[in-house]
Amino acid sequence: MTRVAASKPRRLPDPLSLAAAVAAVGVMIVELGYSIGRDAGTGGTVCFWLGQGLIWVPLMLVAASGHATRSARLAAVMLFAVAQSVVKWLYSPLDFRFPDELAHQTTAEAILRTRHLYEANTVLPVSPKFPGLEIVTSALVSTAHLSVFTAGTIVVSVCHVAFAALLFTIFCAVLRNQRVAAIAAMIFALNPHHAFFNALFIYEVPALLFAGATLVLSMRRESPARSVALPGLLCVSALTATHHVTALVLVGSTLLCAVVCLVVRDREMALRLGAVTLAASATLSIWMAVVAPDTLHYLWSSSLNSSSRGATHWKGPATSPEPATLERAVSYLAVVVACALNGLGMLVLFRAHARNRSRGNGLLIAFAIAGLMLFVVLALRVVTGKAELTGRALTYVFLFSAVPMAVAWNLGLRECRVRLAFKMGLYAALAAMLAGFMMLGWPAFWERLPGRFHVDAFESGVDAHGLAAARWTAVGLPHGARIACDTSGCNLLAAYGGHVPAANMSSVFYAPTITPAARGLLAYKHIRYVYVDERMTQQVPLTGSYFAPDSHAGQHVRPLAPALLAKFDKAKEANRVYDDGTIRIYDVAPRR
Amino acid sequence: MTFACSSRPLLVIAAVYGFSVSLATALADLGALGVAMVPVVVFLPGLLWMAGAAGVRVGLGALEVASMSVALSLGIGVVGGVALNAAGVDLDRSAWAVFYLFIVTLLAAFALLPGRDAN
Numbered sequence: 001m002t003r004v005a006a007s008k009p010r011r012l013p014d015p016l017s018l019a020a021a022v023a024a025v026g027v028m029i030v031e032l033g034y035s036i037g038r039d040a041g042t043g044g045t046v047c048f049w050l051g052q053g054l055i056w057v058p059l060m061l062v063a064a065s066g067h068a069t070r071s072a073r074l075a076a077v078m079l080f081a082v083a084q085s086v087v088k089w090l091y092s093p094l095d096f097r098f099p100d101e102l103a104h105q106t107t108a109e110a111i112l113r114t115r116h117l118y119e120a121n122t123v124l125p126v127s128p129k130f131p132g133l134e135i136v137t138s139a140l141v142s143t144a145h146l147s148v149f150t151a152g153t154i155v156v157s158v159c160h161v162a163f164a165a166l167l168f169t170i171f172c173a174v175l176r177n178q179r180v181a182a183i184a185a186m187i188f189a190l191n192p193h194h195a196f197f198n199a200l201f202i203y204e205v206p207a208l209l210f211a212g213a214t215l216v217l218s219m220r221r222e223s224p225a226r227s228v229a230l231p232g233l234l235c236v237s238a239l240t241a242t243h244h245v246t247a248l249v250l251v252g253s254t255l256l257c258a259v260v261c262l263v264v265r266d267r268e269m270a271l272r273l274g275a276v277t278l279a280a281s282a283t284l285s286i287w288m289a290v291v292a293p294d295t296l297h298y299l300w301s302s303s304l305n306s307s308s309r310g311a312t313h314w315k316g317p318a319t320s321p322e323p324a325t326l327e328r329a330v331s332y333l334a335v336v337v338a339c340a341l342n343g344l345g346m347l348v349l350f351r352a353h354a355r356n357r358s359r360g361n362g363l364l365i366a367f368a369i370a371g372l373m374l375f376v377v378l379a380l381r382v383v384t385g386k387a388e389l390t391g392r393a394l395t396y397v398f399l400f401s402a403v404p405m406a407v408a409w410n411l412g413l414r415e416c417r418v419r420l421a422f423k424m425g426l427y428a429a430l431a432a433m434l435a436g437f438m439m440l441g442w443p444a445f446w447e448r449l450p451g452r453f454h455v456d457a458f459e460s461g462v463d464a465h466g467l468a469a470a471r472w473t474a475v476g477l478p479h480g481a482r483i484a485c486d487t488s489g490c491n492l493l494a495a496y497g498g499h500v501p502a503a504n505m506s507s508v509f510y511a512p513t514i515t516p517a518a519r520g521l522l523a524y525k526h527i528r529y530v531y532v533d534e535r536m537t538q539q540v541p542l543t544g545s546y547f548a549p550d551s552h553a554g555q556h557v558r559p560l561a562p563a564l565l566a567k568f569d570k571a572k573e574a575n576r577v578y579d580d581g582t583i584r585i586y587d588v589a590p591r592r
Numbered sequence: 593m594t595f596a597c598s599s600r601p602l603l604v605i606a607a608v609y610g611f612s613v614s615l616a617t618a619l620a621d622l623g624a625l626g627v628a629m630v631p632v633v634v635f636l637p638g639l640l641w642m643a644g645a646a647g648v649r650v651g652l653g654a655l656e657v658a659s660m661s662v663a664l665s666l667g668i669g670v671v672g673g674v675a676l677n678a679a680g681v682d683l684d685r686s687a688w689a690v691f692y693l694f695i696v697t698l699l700a701a702f703a704l705l706p707g708r709d710a711n
Contacts, residue, residue, distance in 0.1 A: 071655070074655050074656065075655065078655055111683060112684065115682045115683045115684040115685070116677055116682075116683060117673070117674070117677040117683070118677075131673075131674075132670040135669060135670050135673030135674070135683075136666055136669045136670060136673070138683065138684075138687065139669060139673065139683075139687045141687075142683075142684050142687030143687050155666075158662055158666075159662075159666070161659075162658070162659035162660075162662045162663060163659075164659075165655050165656050165658075165659035166656070166659050166660065166663065168656070169656050169660075206666060206670075209662070209663050209666065210663060210666075210667055212663070213660060213663035213664065213667070216660060231664055234664060234667045234668060234671060235663060235664070235667050237667070237670075237671050238666065238667035238668075238670040238671055239667075241670050241671070241674050242670060
C-alpha cells in the first residue's frame with residue numbers, strides 16, 4: 001500500500017498583515033531619516049521619502065484591492081492614520097514645538113492651574129473660548145498624572161485615527177461602495193495638512209472627529225433618526241465647544257447636502273441633514289453669543305492677516321529659501337493630478353445623475369457640487385498667496401472632493417484592468433499627490449527633518465536652549481510676568497513658564513540703545529522682563545519675522561547687528577537674571 | 593436594529609472601572625503617583641476585546657464601533673467639562689468625573705450602538 005503525501009496548499013500571508021508590517025518598516029525608516037537629521041548627517045531626506053512610500057503603497061493596495069473585505073479596507077485606512085500619528089510623534093517625541101501646539105498647551109496649563117475654563121491666553125486669544133481639546137486633555141492629566149504633552153499626544157492620536165474610521169463610514173454612506181469609499185478615505189488623507197498638521201495638538205483634531213461622528217449619525221440610513229438624535233446633539237455640542245471653523249463648515253456642508261437632497265427628492269436625508277444644520281447653527285450661535293462673542297472678529301482678522309507660511313513654492317516671504325526644482329515640479333504635478341481627478345469625477349457623477357443612474361442619492365451629487373471648492377481654493381491660493389489659510393481650507397475641501405477624485409480614479413482602474421502600465425500610472429499619480437501635497441503642507445521643507453535650529457521658524461525655532469530657559473522661568477520668575485520676546489521665545493514662555501508675552505515690542509529690540517521712547521513703551525506695557533535669543537544676530541528668520549508682529553517683517557536680508565541686543569547688557573536699568581550663553585533674560589523693572 | 597452585546601455586564605464593568613479610577617485618583621492625590629494608571633492598563637485589553645466582540649455582532653465593524661464610541665465618549669467629556677465649569681465646580685477635583693463620564697459612555701456606546709447585519 002502506497003502512501004501518498006497530501007500536499008497542503010501553501011497559505012500566503014494575509015495582505016493586510018503584510019501591508020501593516022511593511023508600513024511599520026516604513027515608519028522605522030522615516031525615524032531613521034529623523035535621526036540622521038538630528039545628527040546633521042546626509043541621506044535623511046531620502047529615508048524620509050522612502051519611508052513615506054513604504055507606509056502608503058501597501059496600505060493603498062489593500063484599500064483599493066478588488067478582493068479585500070470591508071474590515072481589511074477600514075483597517076488599512078486606520079493604519080495609515082496610525083502611521084501618520086506615529087510619524088508626527090517621532091518628529092518631536094518629548095515636547096510640543098509647533099506654535100499652535102504651544103498656544104493650546106498654554107490654555108491646558110491655565111485650566112490645570114486655575115481649575116476653571118476661559119482663562120485669557122495672549123498668544124491665541126480665541127483658544128480658551130473653545131476649550132474642548134483642553135478639557136479632555138486636562139481631565140486625563142488630572143486623573144492619570146500624565147504630563148500635558150503625553151496626555152495631549154494620546155488624545156490627538158486617538159482622535160486622528162478614529163476620524164479616519166468615521167470618514168470611511170461617511171464615504172460608504174455616500175458612495176454605497178466600500179471599495180471606492182476606502183479609496184476616497186485614502187485620497188482624503190493625502191490633503192496637504194492631514195499627515196502632520198491634523199495630527200498636532202490643536203483644536204481642529206478633536207473637532208474633525210466630532211464633525212465626522214455627526215455626519216455618520218445623520219447619513220447612515222440604517223440608523224433610525226430617533227435613536228441618533230441624542231448622540232448627534234451631543235457631538236454637535238462638543239464640536240461647538242471645540243472649534244469654530246469646523247463647526248461653521250459643518251453648518252455649511254449639511255445645509256448644502258440638505259438642499260441638494262431636497263432637490264433630488266431624497267426627503268428623508270434632507271430632513272435629517274436639515275435637523276443637523278439647525279442644531280449646529282443654534283448651538284454655535286448661542287456659544288458665540290454667550291462664551292465667545294469675538295470669534296467672528298478673530299476669524300475675519302485672521303483671514304486678512306493670514307501669512308504665506310507653509311508652502312513657499314508659489315510666493316513666500318522674501319527671505320524664504322527656494323525649494324529644489326524637483327520638489328517644486330512634484331508639488332505642481334500633485335495639484336494638476338488633484339484638479340484632473342476632481343474635474344473628471346465631477347463630470348462622471350453629473351452625467352450619471354443626468355441619466356438617472358444615481359437619482360435619489362442626493363448625498364453623492366452634493367459631494368460632487370462641493371468638489372468645486374477645490375478649484376476655488378486653489379485659485380484663491382494663486383491670487384492671494386495666502387498659503388496658510390488655503391492650506392488649512394483644503395482639509396475641509398478634500399472632505400468632499402475626495403469623493404469625485406475616488407470615483408474618477410476607480411473608473412480608470414476598472415476600465416484599464418488589463419493594462420498593467422496604465423494601472424501603475426494611476427498609482428503613480430496618487431503617489432505624486434502624496435509627495436506633492438506633503439511638500440506643500442506641513443512642516444515646511446526647511447524643517448522637514450528635525451534637528452537643525454532656525455531662529456523664529458516654527459518647529460525648528462524651538463530647541464533645548466529655548467525649552468530650558470522657558471522651564472527655568474516657571475520657577476525663577478514670578479508667575480504671569482509680562483515679557484518682551486521674539487516669536488519662538490514668546491510661545492515657549494507662555495506654554496512652559498505661564499507668563500504673558502507682550503505684542504508689538506519689536507521697536508525695543510530694533511532701537512540702537514534703550515531710548516526714552518523704548519523705556520516709555522516698556523513702562524506703558526508693564527514689561528518686567530526682556531528675553532533675548534543671541535541667535536537673532538546669527539541667522540535671518542526664514543519666516544520673514546523675528547517678532548509677532550515685526551515692524552520689519554519681510555525686510556530682513558542680514559541678521560540683527562549684535563549691538564542691538566548687547567545694549568541690554570550696558571543699560572543700567574537692565575539686570576541679567578538668566579544667561580546660558582545663548583539666551584539671556586533681563587529684569588527691566590524700574591528701580592526705586 | 594441589532595445590539596452589539598448585552599449591556600448589563602458592560603455596565604457592571606463600567607461601575608467597577610469608575611470606582612477603580614476614583615480610588616486610584618485618591619491614591620495618586622496622596623502621593624502614590626502612577627497608581628492612577630493601573631485601572632487604565634488593566635481594563636484597556638477588556639475595552640479592546642469588547643470593541644472586537646461588538647464588531648463581530650454588528651455590521652458596522654469593530655473599528656467603526658470603537659471610533660464612534662470614542663467620539664461619543666470624548667464628546668460627553670467636553671460637554672461634561674463645560675457643564676461642571678458653568679456650575680462653578682473645581683475641574684481638577686472633578687476630573688475623575690469627566691474621565692468616568694467618558695469611560696461609561698464608551699462602554700455604553702459599545703453596548704448600544706445600532707448597526708446593520710454583517711454580510
